[in-house]
Amino acid sequence: MTHEAIREHLALFAMGGLESDESEAIALHLVSCLQCQRDLGQYQETLGDLDLAMTEPDWAGHQEMRQMFQSRLPNVTPLVETPKASIRTIRRSRGRWGWPAAWAATLLVAFGGWSVAYRAHQEVTQSQRIMAYVTTGRPVSLVSVHAPRAQVDLYLNSSHAVVWVKNLAPLSENQVYEGWWIIKGRPEPAGTFGRGATLLTYPRNATAFAITKEPRGGTKRPTTPILVLGTLQ
Amino acid sequence: MRESAEPNDMMRAIAMGNEDAMMAFYDTYFGLVAGFCRKMIYDRGTADEVIQDVFWQVWRQAGVYDPARAKISTWLLTIARSRVIDRLRRLKRQDWLVVEEHEGSELAETLRSNEVGSAVEANFERHRIRQALQNLPPPQRDVLYRIHFEGRTAKEVADHESVSIGTIKTRLRLGLEKLRKVLEVQADDA
Numbered sequence: 001m002t003h004e005a006i007r008e009h010l011a012l013f014a015m016g017g018l019e020s021d022e023s024e025a026i027a028l029h030l031v032s033c034l035q036c037q038r039d040l041g042q043y044q045e046t047l048g049d050l051d052l053a054m055t056e057p058d059w060a061g062h063q064e065m066r067q068m069f070q071s072r073l074p075n076v077t078p079l080v081e082t083p084k085a086s087i088r089t090i091r092r093s094r095g096r097w098g099w100p101a102a103w104a105a106t107l108l109v110a111f112g113g114w115s116v117a118y119r120a121h122q123e124v125t126q127s128q129r130i131m132a133y134v135t136t137g138r139p140v141s142l143v144s145v146h147a148p149r150a151q152v153d154l155y156l157n158s159s160h161a162v163v164w165v166k167n168l169a170p171l172s173e174n175q176v177y178e179g180w181w182i183i184k185g186r187p188e189p190a191g192t193f194g195r196g197a198t199l200l201t202y203p204r205n206a207t208a209f210a211i212t213k214e215p216r217g218g219t220k221r222p223t224t225p226i227l228v229l230g231t232l233q
Numbered sequence: 234m235r236e237s238a239e240p241n242d243m244m245r246a247i248a249m250g251n252e253d254a255m256m257a258f259y260d261t262y263f264g265l266v267a268g269f270c271r272k273m274i275y276d277r278g279t280a281d282e283v284i285q286d287v288f289w290q291v292w293r294q295a296g297v298y299d300p301a302r303a304k305i306s307t308w309l310l311t312i313a314r315s316r317v318i319d320r321l322r323r324l325k326r327q328d329w330l331v332v333e334e335h336e337g338s339e340l341a342e343t344l345r346s347n348e349v350g351s352a353v354e355a356n357f358e359r360h361r362i363r364q365a366l367q368n369l370p371p372p373q374r375d376v377l378y379r380i381h382f383e384g385r386t387a388k389e390v391a392d393h394e395s396v397s398i399g400t401i402k403t404r405l406r407l408g409l410e411k412l413r414k415v416l417e418v419q420a421d422d423a
Contacts (some may be wrong), residue, residue: 004240008406009402011406011410014313016318016423017381017387017390023279037302043409044307046413049267049362049416050366050412051314053361054363055269057267058267059263060267062263065284065285066259066263069285069289070252073255138319151294167329217271
């Protein structure tokens with residue numbers, strides 16, 4: 001989608017009135033386009049005013065729901081390190097080095113180090129994608145009755161998902177976490193990862209997502225008990 | 234218009250994992266979030282689940298909030314809207330007949346009738362915004378209502394109205410921009 005086409009769609013995006021694949025394209029564009037960020041902010045402010053005007057505060061059930069919420073609070077820690085923060089770090093480091101970094105990149109390319117420069121670019125792009133998917137995705141909490149302090153979130157978009165491991169049973173040196181999409185009752189490998197945020201491909205027919213510990217490199221079928229699980233539909 | 238420093242301090246404390254700050258936030262904004270979610274989702278149990286989801290998202294993502302970009306209430310209602318729409322779509326609420334039944338609701342009446350209720354007039358801010366909405370051309374107001382208040386996609390509305398998606402998108406954008414300009418002018422005059 002071009003910049004102009006995206007601007008045409010921003011009002012709809014602000015309302016959540018787009019199909020999910022269109023929303024993803026816009027979310028990715030927004031990461032790097034200040035003008036569209038500004039326009040979106042204005043739409044959101046107008047819609048927020050509209051919602052405020054149309055909403056009568058409703059305090060029914062406040063005390064009971066408050067108690068339920070508070071009782072779960074100690075088990076879930078907030079994201080102190082956000083994906084946005086990590087992107088800022090990358091951008092700031094580029095800005096601080098300025099021309100020397102640009103020259104270094106040029107020299108790296110000139111002397112065959114293009115793969116290093118390419119990898120740096122890919123890391124920034126990947127962080128931007130993860131941030132976009134976390135921002136626009138539907139969050140799903142993965143839970144375990146055996147490990148109530150486990151904390152893993154999954155953010156679902158139309159064709160991608162971000163799995164974010166914040167607190168989970170520790171891995172030994174030769175282990176990784178492996179994700180499993182449950183499709184028609186059978187586990188299909190979703191990818192391997194460690195702590196932090198990882199981008200995955202999301203098959204829309206998956207009904208649940210689970211994580212196990214597996215040998216480095218991953219396996220085709222789970223070989224250890226499920227650590228956490230979440231239903232998707 | 235920006236909110237005072239106090240709510241922003243509360244957000245920073247939440248981002249650092251301060252549970253007292255989170256519960257103070259919950260107490261402050263519960264009425265707003267509950268009012269919004271229960272207005273959009275008619276099933277009380279489902280609406281209450283979404284209310285809790287909204288506050289969980291605040292707890293997890295307070296660090297993402299940027300006061301330079303949006304007021305807390307705007308950010309919070311953006312989250313609430315997103316969670317409500319997710320839930321409605323997961324419930325596959327496709328039956329337009331159900332919606333027609335609700336068109337006699339206070340909200341729909343306000344949007345569609347030419348009069349604004351006397352109860353609303355008591356609240357100047359609400360009245361001002363509802364009046365701006367009333368003054369939109371009916372096709373633009375209708376699209377805004379279908380998408381923003383019912384959680385429809387542009388495609389669903391286009392199919393229902395038997396017009397192109399492009400028409401729906403244009404109506405919506407024009408309506409929203411018009412609304413924004415009216416509200417800006419009125420705010421400047423105030």
